[in-house]
Amino acid sequence: MTEEAERDDYEPLDDDDIPDAAYAGGEEDHEDDKDDMDELEEEKEEEGEKEEEEEVKEEEEEEEEEEEEEEEEEEEEEEEEEEEEEEENEEEEEEDEE
Known part of the structure; x- marks a missing residue:
């Protein structure tokens, strides 16, 4: 047969002419896609x-950190108060000696 004759004999196939086996992988692919989407969702949830x-x-x-800073401030205030008290006590002692 010549190429021209082969073309004339060719008729495009309808969906009815395609065997069901050709579509068999489609359902599996769909399930794989679902699984992939589920995995992506799980990963996003985990990341979140x-x-x-x-x-x-x-x-x-x-x-x-805030609590530590507050504690440090309190400690500094206490130290300052103690120093002031010590100075007052020293002044009183000096006055008493005089």
Whole structure:
């Protein structure tokens, strides 16, 4: 047969002419796609949870730092008060000696 004759004999296939086996992989692919999407969603959720945990940790660290700063300020104030008391006591002792 010549090429021209082969072209004349060719008729495009309808969907009905294609065997069901040709579509068999489609359902599996669909399930694979679903699985992939589920995995992506899980990964996004995990990332979100990790980010939340990190935010909570950062907030806790900030609170701890603030508490430490407050404690340091209190200690400094106490030290200043003690120094003032000592100076007053020394002055009183000097006055008493005179």
